[in-house]
Amino acid sequence: QQQVKQSPQSLIVQKGGISIINCAYENTAFDYFPWYQQFPGKGPALLIAIRPDVSEKKEGRFTISFNKSAKQFSLHIMDSQPGDSATYFCAAHTGRRALTFGSGTRLQVQP
Template identity: 90%
Template sequence: QQQVKQSPQSLIVQKGGISIINCAYENTAFDYFPWYQQFPGKGPALLIAIRPDVSEKKEGRFTISFNKSAKQFSLHIMDSQPGDSATYFCAVYNQGGKLIFGQGTELSVKP
């Protein structure tokens, strides 16, 4: 069963625009919600993460919004740049430490 559902699968945004990627999860036991960024030929790298006791976390142009009651969280990339073009994965994990990933979103930012 798929515990984390991510959308959209692909996204094309103009330079300077806002990129929004959404994730929904099922199990309320998860207690850490990271986003990973992956460039071609590289492994996923932690971009930003949030814990369920806050509703929003911002780091530079990247913001996570978290809705605990709806069991949803999203990544917003403000002023998107061509260098942001990559695959983005949302993930969840609990005390066990195992990451459960969404399907990934291929973001393309056009100049």
């Protein structure tokens, strides 16, 4: 199965710090790379996404950095807040097909 590898598995950050989550993919046919945020007992919520023709996308405190040659992309959460504590999943897909998910990162932002 096409894989997306995600790290770290868990992350503890102090309030106001920067949270960084990394993903790497294998399939060069992937052309859409979203990040999802999931709180306990809830479904994943689309947070931010990027296409491979762009190296960076920023929405508020959330930034995706994309390195096409290395087949890697990362999520940066600036000024991390306790309310950001959740599980984050990177994903990838191509065309009208289902998402391939990373394994998830449990983020805890300490006050």
